[in-house]
Amino acid sequence: GEDVEQSLFLSVREGDSSVINCTYTDSSSTYLYWYKQEPGAGLQLLTYIFSNMDMKQDQRLTVLLNKKDKHLSLRIADTQTGDSAIYFCAATYGGATNKLIFGTGTLLAVQP
């Protein structure tokens, strides 16, 4: 079945780049997403990538997809304290439902 895994914690200094990694098991994924969750808040979609793409850049965010290794990463350039949150990667596998399969989340702590 589908499974999505992430490392639990990442600590960086303000101004550095952050790289959050994710692996997934089912190669039939169609879209892969990165969501941000701040304390007490819902999930905010940051960016997504279609499975036939290798890279997508959106301002400070860069998504890299390695389909062979089933590895997805999110790079945040010039990380700010406001980027401190939990980041979830998620995948969809097509079909009528288009439900999201989420990873366990990575807590990003940005030190001033």
Next chain:
Amino acid sequence: DTGVSQNPRHKITKRGQNVTFRCDPISEHNRLYWYRQTLGQGPEFLTYFQNEAQLEKSRLLSDRFSAERPKGSFSTLEIQRTEQGDSAMYLCASSAPGHGNTEAFFGQGTRLTVV
């Protein structure tokens, strides 16, 4: 505010009681999802509606759980005879009709605590 709205935001209930949560999706969205998120975990899919039809239910949705979307607009999720293991954040999401990628917008969730 035209986002996804969930009520209540917090619910504390005694074990064995029934609870009902409500989700109001974005008005033109015909797809509606319920997810459950426990502490330290990512959200897990519970059920999916397209308009008023419930098209998929997860195995996580035991027979104590029932969800409805009677007119294809708002949705309710009821948990009967609550157990401590039901304590979680219940998230609702909606998305627009279409094929391929359609962004799911999430509400702020209802946090349930069963004591």
